[in-house]
Amino acid sequence: MKAFLDWLSTLSPWLEIPIIIGVFLLAVGVLLFFIEIAPRAGRMYTVIRLAACVLFPLAILWILQSYWWAILAAGALGLLFFWLDYRSKQGAGYLFQLVGFLAPALILLLIGLVFPVIQTFGQSMFNAAGNRFVGLDNFIWIFTQPQGIRTVVNTIVWVLVAPVVSTVIGLVYAYFIDKTRGEKIYKILVFLPMAISFVGASIIWRFMYTARPADAEQIGFVNQILVWLGGSPVPFLQVEPWNTLFLIIVFVWIYTGFAMVVLSAAIKGVPAEQLEAAELDGANAFERFMNVVVPGIRASIVVVLTTIAIASMKIFDIVRTMTAGANNTSVLANEMYSQFRSFEAGRSAAYAVVLFVLVLPLVIYNARQLKAQREVR
Numbered sequence: 001m002k003a004f005l006d007w008l009s010t011l012s013p014w015l016e017i018p019i020i021i022g023v024f025l026l027a028v029g030v031l032l033f034f035i036e037i038a039p040r041a042g043r044m045y046t047v048i049r050l051a052a053c054v055l056f057p058l059a060i061l062w063i064l065q066s067y068w069w070a071i072l073a074a075g076a077l078g079l080l081f082f083w084l085d086y087r088s089k090q091g092a093g094y095l096f097q098l099v100g101f102l103a104p105a106l107i108l109l110l111i112g113l114v115f116p117v118i119q120t121f122g123q124s125m126f127n128a129a130g131n132r133f134v135g136l137d138n139f140i141w142i143f144t145q146p147q148g149i150r151t152v153v154n155t156i157v158w159v160l161v162a163p164v165v166s167t168v169i170g171l172v173y174a175y176f177i178d179k180t181r182g183e184k185i186y187k188i189l190v191f192l193p194m195a196i197s198f199v200g201a202s203i204i205w206r207f208m209y210t211a212r213p214a215d216a217e218q219i220g221f222v223n224q225i226l227v228w229l230g231g232s233p234v235p236f237l238q239v240e241p242w243n244t245l246f247l248i249i250v251f252v253w254i255y256t257g258f259a260m261v262v263l264s265a266a267i268k269g270v271p272a273e274q275l276e277a278a279e280l281d282g283a284n285a286f287e288r289f290m291n292v293v294v295p296g297i298r299a300s301i302v303v304v305l306t307t308i309a310i311a312s313m314k315i316f317d318i319v320r321t322m323t324a325g326a327n328n329t330s331v332l333a334n335e336m337y338s339q340f341r342s343f344e345a346g347r348s349a350a351y352a353v354v355l356f357v358l359v360l361p362l363v364i365y366n367a368r369q370l371k372a373q374r375e376v377r
Contacts, residue, residue, distance in 0.1 A: 001211045017129055074143065108297050115169040120349045121349075121353060123345060124349035125138070125348035128345055129345075134346065138349070141347065141350075147330070151335045153330045155358070156328060158248060162255070163312060166255040166256050167304050167305050169256045170258070170263055173256070174263045175263075178268070190257045190260050191260065194257045201254055207221075209222055209223075210223065211235045211248065218233060220234065237329075243328075247310075249259075255308050255311065262304050274296070306369065308361050310359055310363060313355070313358055314359065316337065319331050332354060336348050336355065
């Protein structure tokens with residue numbers, strides 16, 4: 001592939017354009033082959049599938065300049081796929097089409113997720129140099145020294161506070177602006193922070209939290225307001241333990257828009273007849289909200305909560321940009337990076353494993369909720 005790109009860069013732009021278009025059309029043709037030709041019955045299509053099962057892996061491996069034995073293995077694998085496809089009871093081409101679509105995703109999943117997880121678990125059992133097995137010593141170190149315990153506690157605080165606050169604000173906002181005049185503009189204003197990266201938002205809020213001496217001109221917006229009200233500037237990012245909550249505010253500012261958009265769509269799906277019936281029964285606006293709207297969008301609320309909880313548990317950008325973990329604001333992801341920069345690969349991997357173990361139940365629960373929603377539909 002590298003040789004092809006190097007060769008392409010030596011050509012005239014007038015030649016590069018048709019070649020790139022030709023490669024694109026070839027990719028479209030391969031996709032159409034999997035969709036239209038592969039599933040068809042008949043001797044001719046069987047022969048085409050046989051040729052494709054052998055030639056596609058051979059061509060790909062040849063382009064990647066792999067070893068000959070790998071090319072032969074790919075050909076044998078193609079023959080195996082063809083045999084399985086031929087014996088498939090789902091119809092000609094079914095298994096071939098299934099493998100053709102799933103194989104790239106499964107390979108990427110194996111290379112990008114499964115193998116790194118196994119490697120990280122193994123690395124967490126070794127010392128910094130990776131040449132001596134230490135067992136659970138890295139995990140014991142995390143949970144026996146004050147900084148490690150504080151890091152885990154901070155992460156738990158993020159998971160408990162950030163999702164709840166973001167979801168509550170987003171839900172209330174979505175309910176009260178639903179079907180109001182200018183609804184789209186109000187939603188855009190709240191959703192805009194989602195368009196900003198965590199690093200960009202962190203820089204903005206770091207300036208807003210900036211504190212200068214009381215007799216100097218304030219450049220931080222929040223401290224300027226405090227001065228206008230007769231107060232003194234506050235170094236928000238240095239005041240423990242409240243500095244963690246001030247970091248969480250940045251996260252809430254970003255993710256409230258996400259919660260608002262998802263829950264607003266769910267609210268519009270609540271049957272109007274139920275709200276009208278509750279109103280006729282004498283329920284006020286708050287009672288209709290708590291007894292009709294909230295139960296009607298419970299599944300969406302759970303999905304939003306778990307999604308934001310997963311994001312808050314893996315938070316890194318905000319903490320790293322605003323405090324770098326100073327003043328006891330570090331979280332698991334930031335400490336993992338810090339240990340890696342300090343050439344403590346074993347401890348860094350141990351932090352990654354702890355983070356993985358904490359995130360995994362939320363991911364499984366979220367997946368089950370999404371599955372339950374699909375079944376209801």
